[in-house]
Amino acid sequence: MELLLEVKDTFEIAGRGLALAPDLLLHDRTKDSIHDVLVERPDGLSIQAQARLTVEHFRPGGYKLVVYLPELRKEQVPIGTRVLWQPGQ
Numbered sequence: 001m002e003l004l005l006e007v008k009d010t011f012e013i014a015g016r017g018l019a020l021a022p023d024l025l026l027h028d029r030t031k032d033s034i035h036d037v038l039v040e041r042p043d044g045l046s047i048q049a050q051a052r053l054t055v056e057h058f059r060p061g062g063y064k065l066v067v068y069l070p071e072l073r074k075e076q077v078p079i080g081t082r083v084l085w086q087p088g089q
Contacts, residue, residue: 001038001084004051005067010074017052017070018077024065030055035085039069042080047072051083 009021032054039047052068069077 001086004037004083004085007077007079007081007083009079010077012074013068016054017068018072018074020067020069020077020083023056024053024067026055026063026065030065037069038084039072039077040082040084041076041078043078047076051085 005020005022005024007020011019011021013019030053032052035051035053037049037051039049041047049069049071052070054066054068055063056066057063067083069083
């Protein structure tokens with residue numbers, strides 16, 4: 001598995017779930033997708049989860065790729081957590 005991101009902040013968004021910061025690079029062919037991920041907390045606990053990658057529009061800022069963990073809560077994903085994924089799945 002490869003590192004998708006290291007969590008710098010989290011935001012609970014009603015109807016979407018837990019949004020992770022930083023957002024990801026947006027590529028020409030980026031589209032919304034769902035991926036199985038491994039959430040590795042700084043305390044050593046690992047959680048299997050699904051991540052939803054969604055293209056969002058911000059004002060200002062334009063389009064960004066945001067990672068959501070809809071099944072998890074803010075207290076389950078502390079700052080410094082690493083999110084690993086298998087690209088191309």
